[in-house]
Amino acid sequence: MPLQENFSEMYGTSGEVRAPYAGLSEWLSEMSVEELAKRHGAAELAFRRMGITFAVYGSNQGDEKIIPFDVLPRIVSASEFSDLEAGIVQRINALQMFLADIYGPREILKAGIIPPELVLANPQFQPAMTQIKPPGGIYSHISGIDMVRTKDDFYVLEDNLRTPSGVAYMLENREAMLRLFPALFQEHRIRPVDIYIDYLQDMIRAVAPKSARGEPTAVVLTPGSLNSAYYEHSFLADRLGIELVEGSDLFADNGCMYMRTTEGPQRVDVIYRRIDDDYLDPLAFRPDSILGIAGLMDAYECGNVTIVNAPGTGVADDKAIYSYVPEIVEFYTGEAAALKNVETYRCREPDALKYTLDNLSELVVKRVDASGGYGMLIGPAATRAEIDEFAERIKDDPDGYIAQPTLSLSTCPTVVNSQIAERHVDLRAFVVSGAEKTCVVPGGLTRVALKEGSLVVNSSQGGGTKDSWVLAD
Amino acid sequence: MLSRSASSLFWLGRHVERADFMARLMEAAYRFETLPQPDKNSGWASAVKSSGTAELFDAKDVPPNRDAVTQFLALDPDNPSSIRSCVMKARNDARIVRAALTREAFETLNQGYIELSERISQKGRPVDMVNLVDRVKQEVRNFEGAIWRTLVRGENFWFIRLGTLVERADNTARLLDVKYHTLLPEGESVGGALDQAQWTAVLRSVSAVTAYRHIYRQNLKPWLIADLLILREDLPRSLCHCMEITNEYLQDLRAAHGRVGPADRLAKSILMDLRRTDVDEIYKKGLHEFLQSFINDNNRLSRQIGEQFSF
Numbered sequence: 001m002p003l004q005e006n007f008s009e010m011y012g013t014s015g016e017v018r019a020p021y022a023g024l025s026e027w028l029s030e031m032s033v034e035e036l037a038k039r040h041g042a043a044e045l046a047f048r049r050m051g052i053t054f055a056v057y058g059s060n061q062g063d064e065k066i067i068p069f070d071v072l073p074r075i076v077s078a079s080e081f082s083d084l085e086a087g088i089v090q091r092i093n094a095l096q097m098f099l100a101d102i103y104g105p106r107e108i109l110k111a112g113i114i115p116p117e118l119v120l121a122n123p124q125f126q127p128a129m130t131q132i133k134p135p136g137g138i139y140s141h142i143s144g145i146d147m148v149r150t151k152d153d154f155y156v157l158e159d160n161l162r163t164p165s166g167v168a169y170m171l172e173n174r175e176a177m178l179r180l181f182p183a184l185f186q187e188h189r190i191r192p193v194d195i196y197i198d199y200l201q202d203m204i205r206a207v208a209p210k211s212a213r214g215e216p217t218a219v220v221l222t223p224g225s226l227n228s229a230y231y232e233h234s235f236l237a238d239r240l241g242i243e244l245v246e247g248s249d250l251f252a253d254n255g256c257m258y259m260r261t262t263e264g265p266q267r268v269d270v271i272y273r274r275i276d277d278d279y280l281d282p283l284a285f286r287p288d289s290i291l292g293i294a295g296l297m298d299a300y301e302c303g304n305v306t307i308v309n310a311p312g313t314g315v316a317d318d319k320a321i322y323s324y325v326p327e328i329v330e331f332y333t334g335e336a337a338a339l340k341n342v343e344t345y346r347c348r349e350p351d352a353l354k355y356t357l358d359n360l361s362e363l364v365v366k367r368v369d370a371s372g373g374y375g376m377l378i379g380p381a382a383t384r385a386e387i388d389e390f391a392e393r394i395k396d397d398p399d400g401y402i403a404q405p406t407l408s409l410s411t412c413p414t415v416v417n418s419q420i421a422e423r424h425v426d427l428r429a430f431v432v433s434g435a436e437k438t439c440v441v442p443g444g445l446t447r448v449a450l451k452e453g454s455l456v457v458n459s460s461q462g463g464g465t466k467d468s469w470v471l472a473d
Numbered sequence: 474m475l476s477r478s479a480s481s482l483f484w485l486g487r488h489v490e491r492a493d494f495m496a497r498l499m500e501a502a503y504r505f506e507t508l509p510q511p512d513k514n515s516g517w518a519s520a521v522k523s524s525g526t527a528e529l530f531d532a533k534d535v536p537p538n539r540d541a542v543t544q545f546l547a548l549d550p551d552n553p554s555s556i557r558s559c560v561m562k563a564r565n566d567a568r569i570v571r572a573a574l575t576r577e578a579f580e581t582l583n584q585g586y587i588e589l590s591e592r593i594s595q596k597g598r599p600v601d602m603v604n605l606v607d608r609v610k611q612e613v614r615n616f617e618g619a620i621w622r623t624l625v626r627g628e629n630f631w632f633i634r635l636g637t638l639v640e641r642a643d644n645t646a647r648l649l650d651v652k653y654h655t656l657l658p659e660g661e662s663v664g665g666a667l668d669q670a671q672w673t674a675v676l677r678s679v680s681a682v683t684a685y686r687h688i689y690r691q692n693l694k695p696w697l698i699a700d701l702l703i704l705r706e707d708l709p710r711s712l713c714h715c716m717e718i719t720n721e722y723l724q725d726l727r728a729a730h731g732r733v734g735p736a737d738r739l740a741k742s743i744l745m746d747l748r749r750t751d752v753d754e755i756y757k758k759g760l761h762e763f764l765q766s767f768i769n770d771n772n773r774l775s776r777q778i779g780e781q782f783s784f
Contacts, residue, residue: 048587049580225568238572249475260476262628262782263730 007151008422009074009412020077020471023187028072028413028420037418040071043176068464069173070414071180074425074446081470084154084429085440087339088145090329092431092438095161095316097332099139103129103312113331114324122321123369124314126277128284132301132310135207136435139310142200142272143431147339149410155342157426159322161313163274166445166465167196167430168232171239173467174443189472193443197239199432200272204240206434207306208269218270219245219259223279223291233274240272247275252295255302271296272308280311319368319402320346343405347398356403357394360387363403364455365394378455380406409455412466414448424449426457427468442470474628478573480784481566482629486636487775488563489582489616492556494644495546496609498524499602501651501678506539508670511658516674517542519654523647526554543602548593556609560589575623578616585612628729631722632782638722639775642715646764646771648679649702652695653761672698679710699760700752712767716744719774726782734781739774743767 007013010021017025047066076084101108102119109116119125144164146157174193178185208216222233224246237244249259250268258265273280279289284297299305315321321328323344329337345352345363356363360379367375377390394401411422428445431438446466447457457463498520505516518537521530526545529552535541549555564586567579588608592600617637624630652675661667672693676682681701688705689697706713720740727733755763 049583050576225565230568234568234571243475243478244572245475246477249477260783262474262476262479262726262784263732264783 006408006422007149007410009149009410009425013151020075020080024073024075024184027184027187033415033418033420036071036415036420039180040069040415043069043071043180046176046179047172067169067459068450069176070448070450070464070466071177072413072415072420073177073184073467073469074412074427075469075471076427078471078473080154081442084147084339085442087337088429088431088440089438090333090335090338091145091156091159091325092140092143092433094329094332094337095143095159095325096137096139096433098328099310099313099316100137101332102315103132103139108328108331111331113327114321118320118324119315122315122318124277124312124318126312126315128297128301129310129312134310135209135303135306138207138433138435140313140316141203141207141308141310141433143309143433145339145429145431146426147429148342148407148426150407151410153340154427155340155407156325157342158319159317159325160428161309161317162276163272163309164428164430165229165232165274166428167441168235169465170430170441170443170445170468171196171235173445173465177467188469191442191470191472193441196430196432196441196443199434199439199441200236200240203432203434204270204272204308206436207308209303209306211304212269213267216269217242217267218272219243219250219268221245221247221250221271221273221275223275227274229274236272247279247289247291247293250293250296252293252299255299255304257293257296257299257305268305270306270308277311277314280307319366319370320348320399323402342407345403347394347401347403352403353394353398356401357391359403360391362406364406365390365401365403367400368402369400378406381455406455412446412448414450414464414466416450416452421452423452424455424457425466444468474573474632476783478570479628479632479782480779481570482573482632483636483778483784485563485566485570486633486638487640488559488566488636489613490637490640490644491554492559492563492609493613494640494647495524495554495556495559496606496613497644497648497678498651499543499546500606501648501674502542503539503602503606504674504677505655505671508667508674510661510667514538515655515658519651520546522654523651524554525647526552539602540599543600543605547600547602547605556605557589557593560586570629573629575619577619577623581612581615581619585609585616588612626725628726631726635719635722635778638715638719639771639778641710642712642719643768643771645679645702645710645712645715646768648675649699650761650764651675653764668695669693676701681708681710684708695760696752696756699755703755703763704747704750704752713744713747716740716747720744723778734777736774736777736781739770739777743770743774 010017012018044066047069098108108114109119140161142163144160144166146160147154148157170193204218205216219242220233220237222230222244234244243259245259251258257268259268275291278286279291281292281294281296282289283294300307323346326337326341345356347353347356356365363379365377379387409424409426412425413420414423425446425448430441430444446468447463448466449455449457450462450464502516502520506513514537517539521527521537521542524546530545545552545555547556550557552558564582567574567582571579620633652671655671657668672695673682676685676693676698685693685698685701688701701708701711703712705711706717708714723737723740727737
């Protein structure tokens with residue numbers, strides 16, 4: 001597939017300013033680039049002072065960095081958002097049903113929609129979950145949907161059902177913008193993103209075990225202060241007004257979970273965990289884990305504690321399962337998927353493998369079990385040698401790879417070296433699912449590839465972020 | 474509150490205070506050095522002895538001169554009590570309990586960390602000691618001010634302050650002991666000019682010269698300095714004052730939790746002992762011995778606070 005014509009969030013393909021950007025465009029015409037760059041510098045300084053940082057693994061250059069923040073917002077109109085919202089809710093609800101199904105009756109496998117081995121032999125499949133029914137039937141309480149836009153439409157690039165990160169940046173970016181450009185907010189009607197915290201609080205109350213006495217006690221479980229997303233963990237605990245705990249702060253006793261406090265043991269009802277399945281409980285998963293709590297899965301099975309997200313959700317956001325999501329949506333809802341998937345070639349299928357190998361220089365190839373922009377090939381940007389080397393890797397393990405056409409991601413005006421330039425962006429939408437309802441935050445995290453022409457927006461690969469506005473009607 | 478958080482807050486308080494102590498210790502040594510005396514290094518050697526890290530320094534087998542000692546006390550990553558180690562540990566604890574701190578308190582600490590990191594990255598340049606001492610003292614004041622002005626009076630506040638006070642009591646005792654480690658050169662008499670000047674330096678390092686003049690209205694006498702720094706309850710860093718406030722915070726915690734523990738009893742008995750004694754008795758026992766025994770009791774108190782609140 002040849003590279004498509006570029007879509008600019010601000011100018012579309014025609015060069016005319018699109019309606020949602022009219023106010024911003026006017027404001028920009030009265031603002032000097034020097035002034036923008038100055039405020040941009042002030043924002044970054046503030047972030048560093050407040051310690052809004054993330055760690056880059058394997059980097060020597062100081063162990064903490066701030067994610068570059070761009071002061072020009074990404075704007076989504078009310079109607080664009082309501083379409084996205086409907087599609088996201090449909091998709092997430094279908095994925096919840098998929099998880100309940102594969103850990104239960106497995107109708108979708110019996111119907112032959114998905115090859116059973118992709119699910120049952122998937123390393124993210126947790127057999128323990130076949131014995132457990134999470135409260136309210138919710139598996140993925142907190143989800144993130146990564147989307148990109150081309151000149152045609154929005155496409156889902158990836159589902160994140162393993163407690164995705166980035167929400168602290170969404171909230172802090174908005175705070176920073178409110179302080180930097182109050183006038184802009186007076187001229188636009190922008191939906192607030194703080195509501196995310198209310199969504200979380202409502203969800204926690206809704207999914208707490210029945211045995212919880214009075215107001216449920218919830219905690220955020222972190223691997224510790226060396227984790228790359230630690231800032232976000234402490235941020236969330238702070239905003240939710242709950243304790244930020246490490247595994248060593250919790251213990252199981254008689255099928256219940258407790259935390260060690262200065263006033264003695266205190267019962268814990270809901271654990272919003274930010275550690276991976278494998279580390280949750282050394283008795284149930286990796287025996288060498290020191291991050292988790294022995295006996296947690298037992299307490300979970302007894303129904304005395306709710307784990308948010310449930311273990312085993314990773315099987316539904318796997319890159320190999322991704323290509324089946326439109327079928328999954330249709331199977332459980334009876335409707336066609338409203339959100340589009342990117343066309344995906346599963347290298348496990350011989351025809352797709354052949355196509356992939358023949359067209360590597362035009363495709364993006366990803367490992368099914370990798371994330372964060374690691375282990376991927378971007379064909380158009382790769383050298384011949386890199387392509388040849390990657391081809392060998394694919395041939396060695398075709399099941400481990402999928403390929404997608406190189407999408408021409410939309411671009412958004414961005415301040416780069418004291419100038420405004422178009423840079424590629426994506427959009428992560430955040431979703432909270434309680435027993436009763438599924439809510440999409442009117443906003444999200446826009447990630448921007450700061451290098452000219454680059455399509456990799458991951459913060460671990462030098463991407464930045466923007467405030468993302470959803471306009472009210 | 475999580476016991477681990479209580480521990481982090483307590484040690485955060487201790488490490489911030491210790492950074493301040495190391496700065497003051499260097500300041501005292503620097504003033505010793507500027508006095509007319511044959512051995513320029515004697516003040517630096519006694520600073521190392523008072524810091525409680527003499528073994529580590531001796532293992533390096535370098536002369537205790539200004540450069541070596543300031544490097545060791547200020548920037549040595551292998552010295553667990555160096556300013557650098559204290560700031561790193563304090564900031565790490567602050568990140569761990571970030572939600573328990575106000576933005577002001579965290580930012581002050583983070584600012585100190587950023588500045589120190591920059592200083593460390595400029596390798597090869599000698600330490601600008603006077604400037605470093607000033608900046609450390611300033612940031613510690615900022616931090617304490619931020620805690621004082623912005624933190625809700627509750628467990629977060631009490632545990633940080635307990636750490637601060639336990640450390641400060643320890644530090645005051647050690648600063649007072651610097652003089653014990655500084656031998657007077659031959660020909661100088663106790664009470665002589667050099668002796669006097671050294672006592673002034675000690676007093677100046679705890680910012681208490683003016684307080685002394687106001688309270689005693691006479692020239693510096695070692696036993697009055699000891700009285701001031703040990704027994705006067707109105708001097709904010711005297712052992713007596715630190716213990717009195719420690720007891721107050723423990724009482725606040727007791728009121729919140731409704732439990733009495735070993736730390737409560739020990740803190741009370743240390744304070745009672747201080748109140749019962751006077752300077753004559755201290756000097757009879759020997760100032761150095763008295764201070765060493767206080768430092769030991771105070772360490773025991775620190776451990777018992779941990780025990781009482783399960784950290």
